[in-house]
Amino acid sequence: MGRVSQAQAQENRRRVVATASRMFREKGTTVSVADLMKAAGLTHGGFYKQFDSKEDLVDEAITHAFDEPGAHSPVRRPVPPTEPEATRQTLIDDYLSVWHRDHAGEGCPVSGFAADLGREPDQATRAHQVYANGVRNLAAQLATADDDGMAQFCTMVGALTLARATRGNPLSEELLQAARTALTQNSTAQPEPQQHTD
Template sequence: MGRVSRAQAQENRQRVVATASRMFREKGTAVSVADLMKAAGLTHGGFYKQFASKEDLVDEAIAHAFAEQAAHSAMAFEERTGEHEAARRTLIEDYLSVWHRDHPAEGCPVSGFAADLGREPEQAARAQDVYVNGVRNRAARLATGDDGMAQLCTMVGALVLARATRSDPISDELLQAARTALTGSARREPQQRTD
């Protein structure tokens, strides 16, 4: 088997980062390198040609998740057209949806990486700038200052609790209670990707 071109090596690296970003949000950063590389369709040995360590990959995966979130944001168009309140409501309703609860691999990196970064102080220190900036940006999109932070805390907390209780009716109740508290009304369940 011959050597891969630089372009192919870069494409492989991007595939590993994207796969890691999804798998880490869904299963946590304890996912093995072997399982990750298999999911990316590459060999285990290829990992160390691309990354110095798994910790380096976690850092890149977190950055990728936040960049992907920004690129796919449902709020982006509405914010550009001056419809901030409509955009805020859409963000809250989509974030606190059954779809988002059930698809953590494609969901928000704030909730997706919080538990792992809380358990792994060394990784948290490495990833802190990217993660903290992501948290601040998400809160600022909701409201200014402490109000945005409080709204984000409510959203992330409700989502984490809903995921932990998924098999019980309380899961849906948690999502609905947070949506109502933040928007003042109940709304239909969105069935789309959340960002």
């Protein structure tokens, strides 16, 4: 009986962390414990049997989001790893899609947690390194021979954030398209410096 109880407790904790990861990305870490537990289908009092504080849950939720398979690719379309430019283009298209704009809770944790970590730099101290690694990993997926991908990634996150803030206005889609166009043109322009000969 004790094993079943322990297994259930572990499952409840997993469910709370997964729910928090989604809700925090969608609504911010200001989501109340009561609302979070209700969404997870558990009682408010059960939270304190599982976590020392909400800050601990924020850390776990951020770490969970980055550990999810495909955390950096919201639509998760399969692309052969032997085709780096196709992989890069798919990432850009998926990241700057209307679907990703409208599904923050299921989307990239970099854009999903940026505002909260920026406002409360000490709130989720253990997660900061996880977050920084996530930023670097996604930027690396955009890298080309002469570009580390960081500026491209900044363009993507900025465009997505602005598109979410203007959702419902035609400007929202314009922002997504402008970023896709800029990144695609940037890609086609990048090989040019390598064509110079000595």
